[in-house]
Amino acid sequence: MRLVGETAVYGLEVGPDTRCEHYRSERDVVAFQFACCERYYPCFRCHAAVADHDAVGWPEARFDEPSVLCGACGTTLTAPEYLDSDSRCPACEASFNPGCKDHLEHYLER
Numbered sequence: 001m002r003l004v005g006e007t008a009v010y011g012l013e014v015g016p017d018t019r020c021e022h023y024r025s026e027r028d029v030v031a032f033q034f035a036c037c038e039r040y041y042p043c044f045r046c047h048a049a050v051a052d053h054d055a056v057g058w059p060e061a062r063f064d065e066p067s068v069l070c071g072a073c074g075t076t077l078t079a080p081e082y083l084d085s086d087s088r089c090p091a092c093e094a095s096f097n098p099g100c101k102d103h104l105e106h107y108l109e110r
Contacts (some may be wrong), residue, residue, distance in 0.1 A: 004072025010039050011046025018042045020035070027097040029071035030082075031088075032107040035059050039048030041067050044106035059109045067108075070094060079108050 001024040002014040009031045012021035016046040020042035031040040034047055036056035041047040048056045058079060066076035072094035082091065087098040104110065 004040075004069060004071050006075070007020075007031075007040055007069055007074065009042060009069065010050050011042045012049050014046070016071075018069065020046050022046065023097070023098060027087075027095045028093055028100075030096050030100060031071060033067040033069070033070040034107075035060060035062070035109075042071075044103060055106060056063055056108050057105070057107050063108075070096075083108075 004016065004018055005088055009018055014020050014065050017029045019028045022043050022045045031042045033040045035056055036053055037040050037051060038100055063079040068077040068079065068082040070089040070091065072089060073092035075089060077093040086095065087096040087097065
């Protein structure tokens with residue numbers, strides 16, 4: 001577990017900006033909260049490796065609650081804020097990896 005700001009992020013080799021064993025590019029600075037355990041993970045692969053249960057993405061009924069963490073500044077975003085962010089943190093302008101949106105079925109119920 002790694003603290004990013006005041007938020008605990010779980011996974012494999014999680015760095016201070018939420019990069020992990022699976023995703024290490026300069027723009028891999030987000031973590032997603034999973035509804036099954038209310039914990040943040042840098043990626044679905046980390047959840048599969050560390051958690052003792054199946055992953056359940058953030059439910060659409062809770063999209064008004066923060067569930068995405070910017071690893072660069074520690075700001076939490078709601079799912080709509082993240083989806084509308086144009087792959088950039090609205091608080092600190094850090095670039096997010098646009099490829100994360102290719103895996104949204106693991107992170108967000110839609």
